[in-house]
Amino acid sequence: MYRYDEFDAAFVNQRVAQFRSQVERRVSGELTEDEFKPLRLMNGLYLQLHAYMLRVAIPYGSLDSRQLHRLADVATKYDRGYAHFTTRQNVQYNWPSLSDTPDILQDLAEVDMHAIQTSGNCIRNVTTDHFAGAAHDEVADPRVYAEIIRQWSSLHPEFSFLPRKFKIAINGAKQDRAAIRVHDIGLQLVQLTDGGVGFDVYVGGGQGRTPMIAKLVAEGVAEQDILSYLEAVLRVYNLYGRRDNKYKARIKILVHETGLEQLKADIEAEYAHVKSTFLDIPKEEIERIDAYFAMPKLRDASAGVAKLAETRARDAGFSQWVSQNTHGHKVSDHVSVTVSLKPVGGVPGDATAEQMHLVADLASQYGYDEVRVSHAQNLVLPHVAKEDLYAIYQALVTVDLAEANVGLVTDIIACPGLDYCALANARSIPVAQDISERLGAIERQKQIGDLKLNISGCINACGHHHVGHIGILGVDRKGEELYQITLGGSSDENTSIGAILGRGFPAAELTDAIEAVIDTYIGLRLSDDERFIDAYRRVGPKPFKEALYPSDQKAA
Amino acid sequence: MTAKNNQHRAPLYKDRAFHENKWQMLEGDQSPVDVDRPILTFAEAIRLLELRANLPQCFGVSVEPGDDVEALAPYLDGIALIAISFPAFSDGRGFSSARLLKERYGYKGEIRAVGHFILDQMPFLERCGVDSFLITSDKVRAGLERGEWPEVTNYYQPTAHEGDAPIASRTWLRQRRS
Ligand code: HEM
Ligand code: SF4
Numbered sequence: 001m002y003r004y005d006e007f008d009a010a011f012v013n014q015r016v017a018q019f020r021s022q023v024e025r026r027v028s029g030e031l032t033e034d035e036f037k038p039l040r041l042m043n044g045l046y047l048q049l050h051a052y053m054l055r056v057a058i059p060y061g062s063l064d065s066r067q068l069h070r071l072a073d074v075a076t077k078y079d080r081g082y083a084h085f086t087t088r089q090n091v092q093y094n095w096p097s098l099s100d101t102p103d104i105l106q107d108l109a110e111v112d113m114h115a116i117q118t119s120g121n122c123i124r125n126v127t128t129d130h131f132a133g134a135a136h137d138e139v140a141d142p143r144v145y146a147e148i149i150r151q152w153s154s155l156h157p158e159f160s161f162l163p164r165k166f167k168i169a170i171n172g173a174k175q176d177r178a179a180i181r182v183h184d185i186g187l188q189l190v191q192l193t194d195g196g197v198g199f200d201v202y203v204g205g206g207q208g209r210t211p212m213i214a215k216l217v218a219e220g221v222a223e224q225d226i227l228s229y230l231e232a233v234l235r236v237y238n239l240y241g242r243r244d245n246k247y248k249a250r251i252k253i254l255v256h257e258t259g260l261e262q263l264k265a266d267i268e269a270e271y272a273h274v275k276s277t278f279l280d281i282p283k284e285e286i287e288r289i290d291a292y293f294a295m296p297k298l299r300d301a302s303a304g305v306a307k308l309a310e311t312r313a314r315d316a317g318f319s320q321w322v323s324q325n326t327h328g329h330k331v332s333d334h335v336s337v338t339v340s341l342k343p344v345g346g347v348p349g350d351a352t353a354e355q356m357h358l359v360a361d362l363a364s365q366y367g368y369d370e371v372r373v374s375h376a377q378n379l380v381l382p383h384v385a386k387e388d389l390y391a392i393y394q395a396l397v398t399v400d401l402a403e404a405n406v407g408l409v410t411d412i413i414a415c416p417g418l419d420y421c422a423l424a425n426a427r428s429i430p431v432a433q434d435i436s437e438r439l440g441a442i443e444r445q446k447q448i449g450d451l452k453l454n455i456s457g458c459i460n461a462c463g464h465h466h467v468g469h470i471g472i473l474g475v476d477r478k479g480e481e482l483y484q485i486t487l488g489g490s491s492d493e494n495t496s497i498g499a500i501l502g503r504g505f506p507a508a509e510l511t512d513a514i515e516a517v518i519d520t521y522i523g524l525r526l527s528d529d530e531r532f533i534d535a536y537r538r539v540g541p542k543p544f545k546e547a548l549y550p551s552d553q554k555a556a
Numbered sequence: 557m558t559a560k561n562n563q564h565r566a567p568l569y570k571d572r573a574f575h576e577n578k579w580q581m582l583e584g585d586q587s588p589v590d591v592d593r594p595i596l597t598f599a600e601a602i603r604l605l606e607l608r609a610n611l612p613q614c615f616g617v618s619v620e621p622g623d624d625v626e627a628l629a630p631y632l633d634g635i636a637l638i639a640i641s642f643p644a645f646s647d648g649r650g651f652s653s654a655r656l657l658k659e660r661y662g663y664k665g666e667i668r669a670v671g672h673f674i675l676d677q678m679p680f681l682e683r684c685g686v687d688s689f690l691i692t693s694d695k696v697r698a699g700l701e702r703g704e705w706p707e708v709t710n711y712y713q714p715t716a717h718e719g720d721a722p723i724a725s726r727t728w729l730r731q732r733r734s
């Protein structure tokens with residue numbers, strides 16, 4: 001884990017003091033809401049349907065137990081006893097009072113946390129693979145670069161008033177678990193021919209109303225040059241990105257309108273100027289920061305591995321949880337554990353203070369003090385000895401966090417929707433709950449297999465519906481909440497944008513429609529191992545259309 | 557009173573103090589040689605500079621967000637003032653224009669911010685190379701009069717701004733020299 005030194009701590013403390021003065025000026029009426037807005041948006045404070053909402057940054061989704069305990073304390077002390085983990089690996093509080101927010105930020109600063117750049121038209125929290133540093137398929141640990149980028153982008157004097165928000169994601173593994181191709185910039189770590197480490201750079205991905213897949217603009221940018229390269233991309237975007245229409249202001253539109261070759265040339269020209277000026281990262285600096293992320297000294301737990309097999313044979317529920325919720329580790333007697341925040345019928349991504357405290361305790365007792373937030377809105381204990389899995393599982397059962405559904409149909413990503421969000425067309429949470437209850441039986445979930453179901457309450461796509469194998473999008477048709485279904489999206493190394501299947505369904509018919517899609521898939525898959533997405537790619541939308549809109553087919 | 561006259565009377569903020577503004581935008585068909593310290597529009601300045609037309613000893617150029625400051629690069633030695641305009645605080649292009657002028661093209665004259673910037677942006681602008689600010693907003697003026705300079709003085713970005721001291725531990729860190 002990265003630890004703040006005096007410089008970092010002073011930075012965050014000054015920011016809290018600055019924000020406190022801004023909030024005081026708002027509370028006293030000196031600032032109007034209009035004047036306060038750009039200031040609060042620099043600090044993750046949104047005005048929502050019912051209240052302010054505070055978004056706290058979890059840089060690259062990485063926490064230690066002390067920080068997770070503190071997030072739980074904030075939920076108890078200033079909110080309604082729970083918090084919401086987001087697809088951008090951040091955490092949101094839905095009910096803080098404005099006047100408490102400086103104190104919340106002060107409490108967070110004590111544990112090296114902040115809300116800087118969790119909103120506004122600036123470079124947002126850098127996200128990465130939740131198994132970073134632990135995964136068996138890793139080229140290099142992305143966190144060291146994520147941390148360097150976090151620093152470089154924090155209160156950047158030139159890039160704090162961009163045309164639109166800007167999101168960077170880094171993936172260090174062969175499998176893309178960071179959805180880098182749907183970010184403004186996606187960085188893929190690669191081994192260079194000289195033995196060093198570098199990045200393939202993808203630019204212009206994004207969701208929202210015009211979903212686009214990022215394009216490869218540079219291959220093998222060396223690690224010491226990465227800040228220079230990012231500065232070049234950001235400068236081109238800042239100068240040339242559209243500002244006349246907020247829906248066309250993302251860099252994806254610049255890529256689209258300028259053309260990839262021209263934009264590449266513009267970036268190259270800018271990079272040639274920036275390179276080797278201020279932003280080279282010396283090797284020793286990379287190594288120094290890398291040392292913070294060194295693998296903890298894992299204990300030798302090989303003796304316990306056999307016992308795990310025995311326990312699994314005795315306890316089927318546990319065994320199912322191990323198969324579904326653990327991921328291969330660099331060291332064979334360890335695994336990474338995903339703690340599902342998707343109990344059947346629950347609110348995806350919500351965790352109570354009690355649950356957070358328990359996960360934090362498990363991290364300090366068994367998990368070498370590390371916790372991650374995944375972009376699928378779950379928590380992860382990246383390093384766990386296999387022999388400790390049963391104890392962890394039993395503890396999780398007591399707080400309803402032992403759902404064995406990671407990667408299955410009830411592991412739903414959902415945005416806050418109309419329950420909280422001022423921009424929503426439709427509810428997301430009750431829809432997720434209803435589907436989850438319908439398909440929640442473990443036998444049913446296992447039968448369906450790997451499936452990503454994502455729900456957004458409007459076209460802004462906070463719930464990643466475009467890249468769900470099945471996506472659900474809330475739309476408003478003359479005052480009625482309807483849900484469109486998209487199929488075929490994916491956010492991994494084979495990223496694709498889902499296609500709308502047909503007209504939307506009212507909430508009361510939606511779960512039936514989703515179940516019909518799933519049953520159609522089960523009927524046509526070649527074997528139990530053919531995943532939904534693979535089957536869809538093989539057969540296309542037709543059989544699903546026939547299942548959902550039978551009368552259209554007859555008429556045609 | 558026209559808006560431009562109004563601007564002419566607005567105070568200037570430079571080196572943490574208020575000063576009288578001595579510069580004015582050229583109006584209508586005024587000739588630059590007839591005005592003391594005129595500021596020319598970007599297009600007009602480029603046109604006259606390319607023509608090697610008669611320009612006063614001391615003149616300024618205004619830069620709007622869409623203007624590409626690289627076009628000024630060959631002429632920078634002769635330009636006393638560059639006024640970067642902020643039609644809205646949310647338009648951040650001027651931040652890049654200032655840095656390019658100062659850092660890439662080595663501009664030695666005065667860079668001034670003009671228009672709708674907010675107080676909280678002024679420290680950022682300063683670090684991008686802005687030397688002075690024309691203060692047309694009462695709110696900004698009131699804040700400055702109270703001595704506010706809302707800034708986090710530890711920086712994670714190296715820029716060419718002269719008031720910054722490097723920090724030994726990480727090469728990209730800077731701190732305000734107080
Ligand atoms: C509740 C208040 C929220 C509001 C008002 C809001 C607003 C928006 C808007 C307007 C966009 C589209 C931006 C654009 O295309 O330029 C967006 C995108 C996004 N939001 Fe939210 N959002 C909210 C909550 C959330 C939450 C809770 C999450 C995570 C669960 C989230 C994750 C995202 C993501 C991942 C995108 C990116 C899609 C993309 O533009 O590539 N948002 N949000
Ligand atoms: S997708 Fe729409 S409804 Fe959902 S959180 Fe984003 S803006 Fe709100």
